[in-house]
Amino acid sequence: MTLSALNADVIVDKLNTGEVTATDCVQHFLDRIQSHNGDLNAFISISESAVEQAESIDQLRKAGKPLGCLAGLPIAIKDGICVAGQPTTAGSKMLEKFSPPYDATIVEKLKSAGAVIIGKTNMDEFAMGSSTENSFFGPTANPWATNRVPGGSSGGSAACVAGRLAPVAIGSDTGGSIRQPASFCGITGLKPTYGSVSRYGLIAFASSLDQIGPMTRTAKESALLMSVIAGFDPRDSTSSKIQVADFLKSLESPLSGLRIGVVREHLDEGLDSEVNTKITDSISVFKQLGANIEEIEMPHTKSAIAAYYIIAPCEASSNLARYDGVRYTFRAQADDLEEMYRNTRGQGFGDEVKQRIMLGTYALSSGYYEAYYLKASKVRRMIKQDYDEAFQKVDLILGPTTPTTAFKLGQHTQDPLAMYLADIYTVSANLAGIPAISVPVEPSSNGLPIGLQLQGRAYEESSLLQAAHQFQIATSWHTANPSEPWRTQS
Amino acid sequence: MSNSPEQPIAEQPIVNRIAKLARIHLDQQQLESSGNKLEQILDFVSQLEQVEISEDVSPFFGAIESVNAIREDQLTPSVSREKILDNAPESDGEFYLVPPVFRNTDS
Numbered sequence A: 001m002t003l004s005a006l007n008a009d010v011i012v013d014k015l016n017t018g019e020v021t022a023t024d025c026v027q028h029f030l031d032r033i034q035s036h037n038g039d040l041n042a043f044i045s046i047s048e049s050a051v052e053q054a055e056s057i058d059q060l061r062k063a064g065k066p067l068g069c070l071a072g073l074p075i076a077i078k079d080g081i082c083v084a085g086q087p088t089t090a091g092s093k094m095l096e097k098f099s100p101p102y103d104a105t106i107v108e109k110l111k112s113a114g115a116v117i118i119g120k121t122n123m124d125e126f127a128m129g130s131s132t133e134n135s136f137f138g139p140t141a142n143p144w145a146t147n148r149v150p151g152g153s154s155g156g157s158a159a160c161v162a163g164r165l166a167p168v169a170i171g172s173d174t175g176g177s178i179r180q181p182a183s184f185c186g187i188t189g190l191k192p193t194y195g196s197v198s199r200y201g202l203i204a205f206a207s208s209l210d211q212i213g214p215m216t217r218t219a220k221e222s223a224l225l226m227s228v229i230a231g232f233d234p235r236d237s238t239s240s241k242i243q244v245a246d247f248l249k250s251l252e253s254p255l256s257g258l259r260i261g262v263v264r265e266h267l268d269e270g271l272d273s274e275v276n277t278k279i280t281d282s283i284s285v286f287k288q289l290g291a292n293i294e295e296i297e298m299p300h301t302k303s304a305i306a307a308y309y310i311i312a313p314c315e316a317s318s319n320l321a322r323y324d325g326v327r328y329t330f331r332a333q334a335d336d337l338e339e340m341y342r343n344t345r346g347q348g349f350g351d352e353v354k355q356r357i358m359l360g361t362y363a364l365s366s367g368y369y370e371a372y373y374l375k376a377s378k379v380r381r382m383i384k385q386d387y388d389e390a391f392q393k394v395d396l397i398l399g400p401t402t403p404t405t406a407f408k409l410g411q412h413t414q415d416p417l418a419m420y421l422a423d424i425y426t427v428s429a430n431l432a433g434i435p436a437i438s439v440p441v442e443p444s445s446n447g448l449p450i451g452l453q454l455q456g457r458a459y460e461e462s463s464l465l466q467a468a469h470q471f472q473i474a475t476s477w478h479t480a481n482p483s484e485p486w487r488t489q490s
Numbered sequence B: 001m002s003n004s005p006e007q008p009i010a011e012q013p014i015v016n017r018i019a020k021l022a023r024i025h026l027d028q029q030q031l032e033s034s035g036n037k038l039e040q041i042l043d044f045v046s047q048l049e050q051v052e053i054s055e056d057v058s059p060f061f062g063a064i065e066s067v068n069a070i071r072e073d074q075l076t077p078s079v080s081r082e083k084i085l086d087n088a089p090e091s092d093g094e095f096y097l098v099p100p101v102f103r104n105t106d107s
Helices: A008-017 A022-040 A050-062 A104-112 A155-162 A179-185 A217-231 A272-290 A300-320 A337-348 A349-363 A369-393 A416-423 A427-432 A461-474 B012-021 B030-048 B081-085
Strands: A043-047 A073-079 A118-120 A168-173 A186-193 A211-216 A259-263 A291-297 A396-400 A436-441 A450-456
Touching: A008 A022, A008 A217, A022 A043, A022 A050, A022 A073, A022 A118, A022 A155, A043 A155, A050 A118, A050 A291, A073 A155, A104 A118, A104 A217, A118 A155, A155 A168, A155 A179, A155 A211, A168 A186, A168 A217, A179 A186, A179 A436, A179 A450, A186 A217, A186 A461, A211 A217, A217 A436, A217 A461, A259 A272, A259 A369, A272 A291, A272 A396, A272 A436, A272 A450, A272 A461, A291 A369, A300 A349, A300 A369, A300 A416, A300 A427, A300 B030, A337 A349, A349 B012, A349 B030, A369 A427, A369 B030, A396 A461, A416 B030, A436 A461, A450 A461, B012 B030
Parallel strands: A073 A118, A073 A168, A259 A291, A259 A396
Antiparallel strands: A043 A118, A168 A211, A186 A211, A186 A436, A396 A450, A436 A450
């Protein structure tokens, strides 16, 4: 069996026993990137030092030195996360030449666990989008059918794991940007609780919603990565001091007695009928695993997209004010300072980013704050209260991750609202700050992946990972790989 | 701004003003297209007006643990000025350099 077919935990075992060297492992995935990235455009840049890092891990291992739990494992990082000295563009022309002077905390942690960063993955510009079509570096294709989007904004991370160009990847999720692409590409993606993974070094989009998380083939691999990246960081003032759970240990507990809530409306209105069928079928799997299924109500989640498209652009308009042509590489020609700001931002940002900054600026401008931002933040409270009440009755909430399977490239580019609705089931978790995971279920009849979302209480990622892992023991949908050469149509 | 949330945003003076506030240069065509999209999105989010919000609902701004994060005020090593300025479009090695704040109107 080739290395690319193996899960990260198996690769780590083989590296530990010396069956495979880190150098061979990293080279194997670099070769796959070399052969396939032309079709997928999943990577924006490849690490030039990856082989060198792998060689030094092999030397340390040979010398019998202690190594971290991921020693020699290749990993891909979304390009909105800073890696010192490596291009970090956030998918934007504005940062095309940007080279961060420091590592994000999660990058520091992954490196000290011995993971080897092999490249930076494509994304919607500043994580604004649901298809990776908003990247300055061109769209990413879905390896299950290259005429389709991989989802977004972490589309590059999802496509490279699904296409086995990297065993595992890291993404970020502001309104569904880990889970929606995981669903479209048939992989597992976890958005942790707000505060459980440090955001230091994550290029900010909407700071009260952004969260970094793992994108992997299995829940077990996500647990492995979470055990490295989660935890308090004094450099992120919203980082939680809550004791990090033993994510790997809790995976094996059975689900008997687990209470899972299902929101009836989420399985009706606007949901593709095939997605509905496959999600409903999966509910039976959880029943067989011993879980009790209960119907619950989340009356305010129907307002989540509207609240999100006020709150996120408001925060973005403030966060992205820093790109003014003074500090971050790109500057447009101008005769005075004011014109320099305007030209730099006019030329450096893509259309969707400008659109959202405009929307946020409008909503926060004098006279509009109460009608938009304040109102949306009150609706956000009500959505959070819906979750608080639901989690008194049930332990997890189950539903579809997305209303449809992956749509075609170009299908929604002229219709922002249609694109925004791709996140209809995912944004609520960001608004409430709770963790949520997407896992593959049976694909559609035309061979496109479908994702099931589980949402849990704050800081209970381990319950999500446990339920996802038990589901993956009972099913094999997560083991499916897209055929090579990739299908070009579906 | 004198406009109320009910007025159509695609009306140019408002779009112009937002672009100015956001410090984004948009040409005529972009202004129109931006105005139309804003109109569409604002029309969609206007559904929030239908949500019944009782008096006692306080806004939720996100962080789950709403406590101040305080830490000892200790000196720790930070990234060097040289490294930071490496990303500057223009610098003299010590400071960022920018175009004139006021345009020279003599010539």
